Amino acid sequence: MRAVITVIGKDKVGIIAAVSNILADCNVNILDISQTIMQDMFTMIMLVDISQMKVIFSNLSDQLEKKGQEMGLSIKIQHEDIFNSMHRI
Amino acid sequence: MITPFEVIETIKMIQEENLDIRTITMGISLRDCSHSEGNIAREKIYNKITRLASNLVKVGQDIEKEYGIPIINKRIAVTPISLIAESCDEEDYVKFAETLDKAAEAVGVNFIGGFSALVHKGYTVGEQKLIKSIPTALSATKKVCSSVNVATTKAGINMDAVGEMGQIIKETARLTAGDGGLGCAKLVVFANVPEDNPFMAGAFHGIGEPECVINVGVSGPGVVKCALEKVKGADFGTVAETIKKTAFKITRMGQLVAQEASKRLGVSFGIVDLSLAPTPAIGDSVAHILEEMGLEKCGAHGTTAALALLNDAVKKGGTMASSYVGGLSGAFIPVSEDAGMIDAVTKGALSIEKLEAMTCVCSVGLDMIAVPGDTSAETISAIIADEVAIGVINNKTTAVRIIPVPGKKVGDIVGFGGLLGYAPIMKVNEYSSDAFIKRGGRIPAPIHSLRN
Incomplete structure (x- = not known):
């Protein structure tokens, strides 16, 4: 099972480290990372594998959201299917 | 893999354009x-x-x-x-x-x-x-x-x-x-009430339905409005095409949620209702979509044509996105639940008569309309009779949800709170329909050949 993590906000040191630390603690594997500046905002998109995850989904989602608040960023995790179903036939 | 642009587009629809599962x-x-x-x-x-x-x-x-x-x-x-x-x-x-x-x-x-x-x-x-x-x-x-x-x-x-x-x-x-x-x-x-409508206040479980079923209603007028902002001045072919594509994306969300909910609950999946359901929130209005097409205010001449295009394009885009569609499927035009409709009524651009015309080309009917508290029961019945006649003759669902607000008169405002919003009291025709309503009995079913 895969999920997409999006980080949107002002670029700063340590974003990837912060997110990947949480993911490592939860045993979530990072499959792909892309980052870009879109409409003046730093945007990082991570594709992750959550099939071996040690916590429940809402727990990981809460941890990421909390970290985002601490760093002044928006960090979200969503099941990959929402993007596939909207953009792929 | 999904591109960053696609990820951001979805997130923007949800965060900024009020896309939701209603x-x-x-x-x-x-x-x-x-x-x-x-x-x-x-x-x-x-x-x-x-x-x-x-x-x-x-x-x-x-x-x-x-x-x-x-x-x-x-x-x-x-x-x-x-x-x-x-x-x-x-x-x-x-x-x-x-x-x-x-x-x-x-x-x-x-x-x-x-x-x-x-x-x-x-x-x-x-x-x-x-x-x-x-x-x-x-x-x-x-x-x-x-x-x-x-x-x-x-x-x-x-x-x-x-x-x-x-x-x-x-x-x-x-x-x-x-x-x-x-x-x-x-x-x-x-x-012509549908048996599988997921939207309130008209939802019930029809007699042709299974033991238990999941039906989902989507929303997203704000997403359609934002999509149309990007094709300002383009011809109607482009407008229809843009709405279709957007409706497709919105409905795919409904389909995904419906399938997932039915799987997790162990209940069969019924239908996705392809409706554009507004809320009183800014940026979630059907009236504003019509205005984006070039009307100064919802209710201006041209509104019925704009709504017909919108309703049809939503259905065309939505049908392909879902395996089963049903319910009311179309654009809703409830007055109190739509910031643009409220504004149009307040400014005198939109009347009950125009709303009645609009219901000929969309779902669902005269919805969340507040009228003076002293409106007679017979006048309300006559408003219902007009509206259901449109449904019966045109083989479509129509409905009336009207509130004769006690103690209020034309121009006053009534608030219902939450998603039900607030409504300016609208003027009704003051001439009597009493003798018409008192006749009673049944108006026979219409003939469906000789369609004129």
Whole structure:
């Protein structure tokens, strides 16, 4: 099972480290990372594998959201299917 | 892999353009709950609803969290209570409404629909009792919604029922006068009512439906409006194409949520209702889509054509996105629930007559319209008669949800709170329809050849 993590906000040191630390603690594997500046905002998109995850989904989602608040960023995790179903036939 | 642009587009639709799933509605058959003793029937009803829907709210919240898409309402629709209650000999069905209210409270849904009767060709004893119970039932409960089907294309219009519903609406307004006649916001009078509609106040679980089913209603007027902002000045082919593509994306969300909810609840997937349902929030208005097409205000000449295009393009885009579509499927034009409609009425651009014309080309009808408290029951019945005639002749669903607000007159404002919004009191035609409504009887079913 895969999920997409999006980080949107002002670029700063340590974003990837912060997110990947949480993911490592939860045993979530990072499959792909892309980052870009879109409409003046730093945007990082991570594709992750959550099939071996040690916590429940809402727990990981809460941890990421909390970290985002601490760093002044928006960090979200969503099941990959929402993007596939909207953009792929 | 999904591109960053696509990820951001989806997130923007949800965060900035108010894309949401408006409702997951569980339809539950109560046909095995009839009993000659009212108390036993009510116990069976309560137990069945609370058993089948016990997980509905939690599953909705889980999906919301995992997919990151808001699911605004979780609701229940049940078999029309008139069919269940009439096996017992009680005269008053208010206790059945109270049971529904209690069950809805217990499972945490925000509305339960199905305090309903289908009387398009005539009344059974149970249906007569149910309709008489509506005003008290709606004033004594919080979450119960009621609907009455008074006409179909195949049966014609039951004018006795149309006449009675005028009285029932007035009485409901009187009993809920303290809340601006709020009871009437939970009561819909239909022609050609669909059996699988997930939206309130008109949802019920039709007799052709399975034991238990999940129906989903999507929303997203804000997304369509934002998409159209990008094609300013383009011709109507481009406008239609843009709406179709956007409707496709919106509906795919509904399809995904419906499938996931039905899988997790172990209940069959019914339909996705392809509706653009507005809310009073800024940026979530159907009227503003019409204005984006080039109308200065919703209600200006051209509004009906704009709405026809919108409604058709939503259906075309949505149909391909979902395996089963149904319900009301179309753009909703409730006045109090749409910031653009409220503004258009306040500025004098939009009248009941224009809204009536608009209902010829979209779902669902004269919806959430507040009129002066002294509007007569006969005038309300005549408004219903006009609206259901449009549905009957054009072979479509139409409905009336009208609130004669006690003590208010044209130009006043009434607030209902939450998704029901607020409404300016609209002017009705002051000439009498009394003698027309007093005739009673049935208007015969229309002929469907010689279509002119």
